[in-house]
Amino acid sequence: MSQISFSNEVAMLRFEKGWLLLIPLTLALSTIHCQIFEGDIETELKECVQLNQNKTSDRSAVYASTEDIYTHCLQLFLWKSEIVQWKGFNITEKDRDFINSLIGSFVRSGRTKRQTNQAYPQTGFRIRREYRMLSVEERTAFHSAINQMKMTGQYDVFANLHQGAILNLIHGGPNFFGWHRVYIALMEEALRRIDPSLSLPYWDSTLDFDMVNPDNSIIWSSQFLGNGGGVVATGPFANWATPIGQLTRNISRAGILFRKEDISAIMTRCRISDISEPTALDQFNLELAHGGPHIWVGGQMSGLNTAAHDPAFFLHHAFIDYIWDMFRWNQIQVCGINPLTDYQTTLGVRAAQPMAAFPAYRNIVGYSFDWSNHWYAYERSPTCSWSRPFCGTPYLRCDITRQRCVSVERTEEEFPTRRTGTPTLRIGPRFRSPPTDPRILNARKK
Numbered sequence: 001m002s003q004i005s006f007s008n009e010v011a012m013l014r015f016e017k018g019w020l021l022l023i024p025l026t027l028a029l030s031t032i033h034c035q036i037f038e039g040d041i042e043t044e045l046k047e048c049v050q051l052n053q054n055k056t057s058d059r060s061a062v063y064a065s066t067e068d069i070y071t072h073c074l075q076l077f078l079w080k081s082e083i084v085q086w087k088g089f090n091i092t093e094k095d096r097d098f099i100n101s102l103i104g105s106f107v108r109s110g111r112t113k114r115q116t117n118q119a120y121p122q123t124g125f126r127i128r129r130e131y132r133m134l135s136v137e138e139r140t141a142f143h144s145a146i147n148q149m150k151m152t153g154q155y156d157v158f159a160n161l162h163q164g165a166i167l168n169l170i171h172g173g174p175n176f177f178g179w180h181r182v183y184i185a186l187m188e189e190a191l192r193r194i195d196p197s198l199s200l201p202y203w204d205s206t207l208d209f210d211m212v213n214p215d216n217s218i219i220w221s222s223q224f225l226g227n228g229g230g231v232v233a234t235g236p237f238a239n240w241a242t243p244i245g246q247l248t249r250n251i252s253r254a255g256i257l258f259r260k261e262d263i264s265a266i267m268t269r270c271r272i273s274d275i276s277e278p279t280a281l282d283q284f285n286l287e288l289a290h291g292g293p294h295i296w297v298g299g300q301m302s303g304l305n306t307a308a309h310d311p312a313f314f315l316h317h318a319f320i321d322y323i324w325d326m327f328r329w330n331q332i333q334v335c336g337i338n339p340l341t342d343y344q345t346t347l348g349v350r351a352a353q354p355m356a357a358f359p360a361y362r363n364i365v366g367y368s369f370d371w372s373n374h375w376y377a378y379e380r381s382p383t384c385s386w387s388r389p390f391c392g393t394p395y396l397r398c399d400i401t402r403q404r405c406v407s408v409e410r411t412e413e414e415f416p417t418r419r420t421g422t423p424t425l426r427i428g429p430r431f432r433s434p435p436t437d438p439r440i441l442n443a444r445k446k
């Protein structure tokens with residue numbers, strides 16, 4: 001043996017012939033696992049560290065130090081070794097089988113190495129619509145299926161996948177889009193196993209941003225997501241427990257919702273690297289923009305480890321996925337670029353690597369056309385005009401001067417805990433957000 005080095009999570013033993021022995025020390029492992037890698041891994045490791053260090057922009061929020069970069073790269077190889085792909089999650093074998101059963105429904109039987117091949121989902125094709133476009137019955141069915149998943153523990157199994165070591169691999173680069181696409185599609189599949197008529201609604205937060213005061217949106221009423229201030233005590237998810245305490249929100253204290261202008265700006269770009277971390281300029285950066293509503297909603301939604309415990313997460317991410325879908329069509333039709341070959345290796349996260357939490361897939365599967373061909377499509381978010389001054393639902397109205405649909409206000413009062421302040425929760429690291437909505441800042445000045 002020629003050398004031993006340690007990061008905070010891994011001991012790396014280096015042998016003469018280029019062999020490496022990596023021993024994870026923590027990562028929530030119950031026992032210590034060992035794995036021997038062959039020499040070419042070392043080259044990859046070097047490349048990974050270099051890629052990170054060469055980043056010229058100031059996205060240091062994600063990787064603050066060389067130590068962080070090293071840990072990230074080592075984690076990557078531990079994932080590749082498959083020994084920690086599941087062990088990092090505190091879930092039972094039964095939970096893992098549940099997740100795998102959703103995956104199994106659309107990987108073709110007798111599959112070969114070409115894992116981008118996907119079959120049709122077990123529960124069929126679905127159309128995703130804006131949350132406010134659902135009928136009362138459809139909304140109730142959606143809420144009750146989510147609650148059923150919560151009761152059986154399936155919801156928390158999903159929410160807990162979005163935490164810990166894998167966060168590095170699924171944020172901060174183009175993998176953000178593909179991973180979250182798969183993640184929410186599997187969640188939707190789980191919902192449809194309960195009720196095959198369901199699909200995941202999306203929350204188009206531009207419809208709220210365009211209100212005079214987005215805080216008053218009907219979204220934060222008992223008919224929709226429940227109250228937006230303090231402990232969630234009204235609506236379908238009232239009194240939900242999460243690993244860090246009661247489900248809580250603190251809307252409109254920081255962050256910013258999506259603006260139609262942000263989305264139009266993103267649509268002027270052609271390459272995935274133009275709209276993703278760490279290469280995109282802020283005004284075209286879709287991952288950065290997605291942090292705005294996370295922070296705007298507050299509570300669990302504002303933290304990387306906790307966000308998925310608020311069902312708002314899945315509606316928000318369905319909207320990100322919708323924007324990405326439009327971007328991909330634009331790539332094909334306007335830019336003449338094949339989105340499937342436009343995957344960029346960033347931060348050492350490669351297209352061919354097993355997907356975090358879903359190791360039956362490669363990262364590139366998230367970029368496959370099968371999702372839009374066989375799985376789901378988006379119904380366009382409602383628009384209105386002088387000649388057609390309505391939005392097709394009682395929950396949206398046409399702002400005729402701007403020819404845009406905007407959310408109606410709720411009639412309910414905000415839940416009283418808002419006034420007594422929100423409980424302090426150990427949220428942990430938070431999403432990065434674009435600059436705060438000026439309306440929030442102006443309100444503070446008063």
Ligand SMILES: [Cu+2]
Nearest residue numbers: 162170171180
């Ligand atoms: Cu995420």
